[in-house]
Amino acid sequence: MAVSIDDEKRVALFKSIGLNEQKSWETLKNNDITRLLESTINEAKTILSNENQISKSIGNLLYSLSTKSKQQIYHLHKYLIKYICEEKIKNEQQLIAAIDYLLTNPTEPIDQKALEESAGIGVNVTIDDIKRVVKEVIEENKSKLIDQGYNFSMNTLINEARYRLKWADGRLLKNEMDDQLVDLLGPNDLQPNTKIHSFAELVGEALNFHKPGENYKTEGYVMTPKTLDLMREHLKKTGGQIITRFPPEPNGILHIGHAKAINFNFGYAKINNGICYLRYDDTNPEKEEEKFFTGIIDIVKWLGYEPYKVTHASDHFDQLYEWAKELIHRDLAYVCHQKGEELKGHNVPESPWRYRPIQESLQLFEDMKHGKFAEGEATLRMKCVMEDGKLDPVAYRIKYAHHAKTGDKWCIYPTYDYTHCLNDSIENITHSLCTKEFQSRRSSYYWLCNALDLYCPVQWEYGRLNLQYTVVSKRKIVKLIENNVVRDWDDPRLYTLTALRRRGFPPEAINLFCARIGVTMSQTILHPDMLDACVREVLNLNAPRVMVVLEPLKVTITNFPYEKMTELTVLNYPGEESRGSHTIKFDSVIYIEKSDFSENPTKDFKRLTPNQPCGLKHIALVITIQDIIRVSLFFSKKNYFI
Incomplete structure (x- = not known):
């Protein structure tokens, strides 16, 4: 060619x-x-x-x-x-x-x-302007820089300088920043381009959260006369340490959306020298399986995080039951016989059993515990109004199901609305981080802790992460598995984390993806291409380059520019000569991937066609087609020689 x-x-x-x-x-x-x-x-x-x-x-x-x-x-x-x-x-x-x-x-x-x-056309940002602003930014962060050296997130400095000098030349700004950092810290002996910034580094310091013990400074936090005493007791137990938790339900395998929650909870604790619990929210025994328990912790560790402690909501079922009775004693909960369908939606009428005598509710709750009601015949409801206006959320319901951890000890199980905040209080969580759909539960979260005179953490909501063209709903994935559309939770077509691991996605890429999207209050809907880009970025640093042709198509170059076969030197890692190289042979006969050629191309086909030339990688040559020879001897499938 x-x-x-x-x-x-x-x-x-x-x-x-x-x-x-x-x-x-x-x-x-x-x-x-x-x-x-x-x-x-x-x-x-x-x-x-x-x-x-x-x-x-x-x-x-x-x-x-x-x-x-x-x-x-x-x-x-x-x-x-x-x-x-x-x-x-x-x-x-x-x-x-x-x-x-x-x-x-x-x-x-x-x-x-x-x-x-x-x-900013015509705006003149001089080198003196750049030097002045860079000096100001470094001076403001001097103590952290001296303490952390080049491990400090330098993006923070660059972004602040760019904010102050919007139209400054980025290259000059970066060079000046590097020069002044060398003056302050000495030469950078960290290996360049070998560190992928973690979620904690990129967003952990930027989150404007309350300090431990200052929960009451958070907007919307509800205080009682006992709040400050409870806060002092909490600080004695924790020593002022930040404590978070990742509380998945063990009823399925974690997906890409959970990766954001894992990075947020573990990452925020890590950057602030805190701890993070892995707590299984095992309050729904019908859907929980042992493989989900082991699968969850396996993925958490695969992403590079080690829980401070692994706990279960069921660890405290006895205490939760006692607190439920205490709510009834305080006339803040009652046994109700309305059916589930009667409680759905908003503007649900007040329960006719809301004002039943305390002793009657206590006895009925005992009867619920001892299996004297069928499923759906009775619930324990709390006397509070949720943030969305819904009245009296359910605290306990009857389920005759074997529990993975407690066996058949219980036939009544607490709901998320009842369990979540109380487990947070027991574990002295300082920052209860959850996705936006739980915002409507915030008022009941604060109400329940305060109703029982318990330490009350702060609930903070952030937007969910969703990817276009993907199925992450556990219910829908279960249906796909049952209908044999996909094989299992790790089917490579899914975006569960086990499926991504099976496809070869490195955990660093998933963490980088979570870091790039950051934490906002709004829901995030992204194209999968952004995740793929993070995978490429990580592999670009860590994967040595090799070449392979899976379906070879023979190409003969008629005006081969060399007298004989030559060898090309190719870097193992592009742009990094220090990491080694290898040679590949280049001759007048080469083989390209069959899919890189199309005789009848579509409009968006950008590779080799009879009317469209194509460049060769690693050598500055462009080939065009002169002739196509078809050979079908011994093969039912056509082979092309160009």
């Missing part, structure tokens, strides 16, 4: 703006970008006084414009090209801001004044 003369001219044009040869040939693989970059360079040459000499800084911005802009504003590129050539747009930040402005204002005439203001 021959390299065309036109392609060679385009490569020369691209190299004239500062692209290296490899990048130039790679650019040719994308026809749309090639055409746009070619026209962008030619237009820039009509503006510049010395049209044959485009500086590397201008060239980089022209390339960024061609690769990062959108088709709907191609007709407005003349404005941006002019600003770039006049060096009024000086860096990537300004260019991206200008593109964003035009995307929201895509029709002419363009308000150039508004465009310039939105993108």
Whole structure:
């Protein structure tokens, strides 16, 4: 296959703006970008006084414009090209801001004044400005820097400096930051590019939570006359240590959404020298299995976390039962006989048994415990109003089911609304972190702890993590397994954490993904591509490169540019010569992956076709098809020789 003369001219044009040869040939693989970059360079040459000499800084911005802009504003590129050539747009930040402005204002005439203001065009950030701001940021974090050295999250410093100097050149800002850090800390002896920032490092310090013992400073926290005494007692037990917990139900395998909860609870405790419990919320015996108990802790450890202690909600069933009787004694709970369907929805009428005598409720609750009612015939309800207005949540219900840990000791089981806050109180949790759907339970959480005069932790809600095009609902996955659509919880098509592990996803990539999305109050719905990008980033650092062709397709290069077979040196890790290299042979006959060629391509097919050339990896050559030879001897399946 021959390299065309036109392609060679385009490569020369691209190299004239500062692209290296490899990048130039790679650019040719994308026809749309090639055409746009070619026209962008030619237009820039009509503006510049010395049209044959485009500086590397201008060239980089022209390339960024061609690769990062959108088709709907191609007709407005003349404005941006002019600003770039006049060096009024000086860096990537300004260019991206200008593109964003035009995307929201895509029709002419363009308000150039508004465009310039939105993108900082003409704003001159000097090196002295950069030095001053970097010095201020480092000074503000000096004590932590001296204490932690280069283990300090440097992104915090860079982000703060960029916030203060929005239009500063990012490269100059980073270089100045590095120089001043060397002056303060000495040379950085940590290995570059070998550390993936953890969830704790990226978001742990940024969360503006209360300090242990200062629960009452949290908005919405409910105090009683006993709160401060209980808080002092709590601090004596904990020594002021931050304590969190990860409380999954053992009724299924953890999925990608749980990874965020694991990282948040364990990571926040870790960054603050605290501890985190793994607590199984085993209050629903019908759906719990031993394999789920072992599977959960296995995944937690796989992600790199070690629980301070493994506990179960059922560890405290006896104490929870005594507290339930205490609620009845205080006329704060009662036995109710309304059916489950009568309690669904909002604006449920008040129970006709709400004001029954205390002794009657106590006796009936004992009868519930001793199996004198059928399932659904009686519940214990608390006299409180939930945040969503729902009246009197259920505290206990009857279930004749074998429990994985307590066996057949109990036939009444506490609900989440009753158990969760009391277990948090028993374990002296300082920060009860849960997803947003539990916000409606916050009022009953505080009410129940205060009703029993117990230490009351702070509940803090954050948005759930959801991925598009995935099924993570335990109920739906169970149905898929029962209907033989998937084999089990670790079927590679699922986004359970066992399935991702089976697919080869490194745990560092999942933790990095959780760190990147951070913690917000709003629900997060992301494309799986973002998770894939984190996997690539981790593997890029840790996986040595190899090459393989699974379905070989023979290619003969008719104008092979070398006299004989040659060897190419390929780095084991791109860009890191110190980590070694290996050689691969390159000859006039090579084999490509069959899927990289299409004789009748679809519109979005970007690899080799009869009318579309394609570049070869690790060598600056582009091949085009001259002839296709089909051989089907001994094979029912066609083999192609190009």
